[in-house]
Amino acid sequence: MLISKIMSLINTKKEIQEKSILIEIYGLGYVGFPLTVRLATANFKVIGIDLNEERITRLKNNELMDSEIHLEDEYRKCRQQKNIELQTKPMKSLIPKIGIICVPTPIPNENIKSDVFVKSAVESFLENAKTGDVIILESSVEVGTTEKIEKVIESKGYKVGKDFGLCICPERIDPANKEWGIENIPRVIYCSDELSFEISKKIYQHINKGNLLKVDSPKIAEVVKSFENTFRLVNISLVNELAMLCDKLKINVKDVIDAAATKPFGFMPHYPGAGAGGHCIPKDPRFLLESAKKFQTNFVTIENALKINLQMPNYIANSVEKSLSQKGFEKSVIICGLSYKSNVEDMRDSASFKIISDLKKKDFKVFGYDPYFSDESIEKYLIENNLNELNFEKIENLNNEKLKGISCLCIVQHHDIVKERISEIYRQGIIPLIYDCQHKISKESNSKSILEFLGE
Numbered sequence: 390m391l392i393s394k395i396m397s398l399i400n401t402k403k404e405i406q407e408k409s410i411l412i413e414i415y416g417l418g419y420v421g422f423p424l425t426v427r428l429a430t431a432n433f434k435v436i437g438i439d440l441n442e443e444r445i446t447r448l449k450n451n452e453l454m455d456s457e458i459h460l461e462d463e464y465r466k467c468r469q470q471k472n473i474e475l476q477t478k479p480m481k482s483l484i485p486k487i488g489i490i491c492v493p494t495p496i497p498n499e500n501i502k503s504d505v506f507v508k509s510a511v512e513s514f515l516e517n518a519k520t521g522d523v524i525i526l527e528s529s530v531e532v533g534t535t536e537k538i539e540k541v542i543e544s545k546g547y548k549v550g551k552d553f554g555l556c557i558c559p560e561r562i563d564p565a566n567k568e569w570g571i572e573n574i575p576r577v578i579y580c581s582d583e584l585s586f587e588i589s590k591k592i593y594q595h596i597n598k599g600n601l602l603k604v605d606s607p608k609i610a611e612v613v614k615s616f617e618n619t620f621r622l623v624n625i626s627l628v629n630e631l632a633m634l635c636d637k638l639k640i641n642v643k644d645v646i647d648a649a650a651t652k653p654f655g656f657m658p659h660y661p662g663a664g665a666g667g668h669c670i671p672k673d674p675r676f677l678l679e680s681a682k683k684f685q686t687n688f689v690t691i692e693n694a695l696k697i698n699l700q701m702p703n704y705i706a707n708s709v710e711k712s713l714s715q716k717g718f719e720k721s722v723i724i725c726g727l728s729y730k731s732n733v734e735d736m737r738d739s740a741s742f743k744i745i746s747d748l749k750k751k752d753f754k755v756f757g758y759d760p761y762f763s764d765e766s767i768e769k770y771l772i773e774n775n776l777n778e779l780n781f782e783k784i785e786n787l788n789n790e791k792l793k794g795i796s797c798l799c800i801v802q803h804h805d806i807v808k809e810r811i812s813e814i815y816r817q818g819i820i821p822l823i824y825d826c827q828h829k830i831s832k833e834s835n836s837k838s839i840l841e842f843l844g845e
C-alpha cells in the first residue's frame with residue numbers, strides 16, 4: 390500500500406539529510422549560477438530556472454560567461470550526473486522543495502518596483518508549492534520585501550513559520566575577488582522558524598560551511614545588506630572627493646591613503662576611481678533612501694555619496710580634456726576597461742560609458758577597448774547603461790597599429806590580462822598621455838609617455 394507522506398517542515402528537515410529534496414534556483418546570473426553549481430556538486434538535485442531563454446540555451450550548450458569559466462569542469466560534471474536541470478519554468482514535484490531566489494532587484498522608479506522580479510519568481514514557485522516547502526531570498530531587497538513575500542505566501546493558504554518556511558540570506562559575493570568567495574564569506578540569515586533555520590543550515594553547509602549569523606528580524610537582514618554597500622559607496626565617494634582635492638594640492642592621493650592605512654585601528658583604506666558602478670554598490674544604498682523617504686526622514690550621507698559618485702565620470706572627462714589642451718594634443722582618446730570593475734565582463738552601470746558620453750559632447754574622437762567586450766552583448770550593454778546607441782568606435786586590441794595618432798589612453802579599469810601590454814605602451818611611449826583613474830601604474834623615469842592620475 391502506498392502511504393503518502395505528510396508534507397511538513399519536519400519532514401523536509403528529515404529528507405534534506407538524505408538529499409532527497411529538490412532545490413529550485415530562480416535566476417541563473419552572477420549570484421544564481423555559482424550557487425547552482427555548488428549545490429549540484431554537493432549532490433543535491435538542482436533545477437536552474439531563468440526566464441531568459443537565451444541564457445538557458447547557452448547553458449545547455451555549456452557556453453559560460455568569462456567569469457564562470459573556472460566553474461566549467463564542475464558544471465559539466467554536474468550536468469553529466471544529471472544533478473542540474475535547466476528550465477524556464479518550474480515543475481510540480483511531490484518531494485520537498487527549496488526555492489532560492491537570485492533574481493535582479495532594480496532601482497525603483499515610477500515605472501518599476503524593486504521587487505517586481507522577486508515577486509514573480511515567488512509566485513512562480515508557489516504555483517507548484519506544497520506545505521513543507523521553503524523559500525530563501527538571496528537577492529538584495531528593499532526593507533519590507535520579505536514581509537510582503539510572507540503575505541503573498543499566506544494568501545495561498547500557508548502559514549509561514551508553521552507549515553511553510555521563509556528565509557532571507559542576502560548574497561555578499563564580490564566578483565573577481567580571489568580571496569573571498571561564495572565558499573568562505575560568512576552570511577547573515579533570518580528564518581521564519583527554527584526548522585527552516587535547520588534546513589537552511591543543511592544547505593549552506595555546502596556553500597560556506599554553514600557560517601551563518603542568524604538575526605531576529607527580516608528587516609535586520611535586509612538593512613544589513615544595503616548598509617554594507619552603503620558603507621562601500623560612502624567610502625568610495627569620500628576617497629574620490631579627497632582625490633579631487635589632491636589634484637588641486639598637487640599631492641598623490643595614494644601616498645596619503647597608504648600612509649593613513651598604517652594606523653592600526655579605525656581606518657580602512659579605499660582607493661579612488663571613476664565612480665562605483667555595477668548592480669550593487671550604487672543601487673543598494675538607494676533602498677535605505679527609499680526607506681527613509683517612507684518615514685519622511687533624510688539620509689543625507691547617502692544622497693551626497695550618490696551625488697559625488699555621479700559626478701566622477703564627468704570629472705575624469707574634464708581632467709582628460711584639460712590635460713590634452715594644456716599640452717596642445719588632439720582630442721582623441723581610448724577608454725580602456727569598459728566594465729564596472731576590474732577583471733569582470735559585467736558592464737552594468739559602468740563609469741566608462743558615462744565618460745565616453747561626456748567626451749563625445751566635448752567633440753572628442755573616442756575609442757573603447759575592453760578584452761571582455763562581446764559583440765553579441767551590445768544590445769544588453771546599451772540597456773544596462775541607458776544608451777540608445779554605442780557612441781564610440783570599439784577597438785579589438787591595443788596593437789601599435791590601432792594606437793597610431795591617439796593622444797590619450799584613459800584607463801578606467803585595469804584588467805590583469807592587459808596589464809603587460811599597458812606597461813609596454815607606457816614604457817615605450819606609444820601613446821603620449823596615459824591617464825590612470827586607478828593609480829595602478831608605477832611611474833618610471835625613463836618612460837616616454839606622460840603618466841597622470843586621478844588624485845595626482
Ligand SMILES: NC(=O)c1ccc[n+]([C@@H]2O[C@H](COP(=O)([O-])OP(=O)(O)OC[C@H]3O[C@@H](n4cnc5c(N)ncnc54)[C@H](O)[C@@H]3O)[C@@H](O)[C@H]2O)c1
Nearest residue numbers: 416417418419420439440441491492494506510528529560
Ligand atoms: N552581481 C553581484 O555581484 C551581486 C552580489 C551580491 C548580491 N547581488 C544581488 O543578487 C541579485 C541577482 O543579481 P545578479 O547580479 O545575479 O543578476 P543577473 O542579472 O546576473 O541575473 C539574474 C537572472 O535572473 C533572471 N530572472 C529575472 N526574473 C526571473 C524570474 N522571475 N524567474 C527566473 N529568473 C529570472 C534574469 O533573466 C537573469 O538571468 C540582485 O538582487 C543583486 O543585487 C548581486
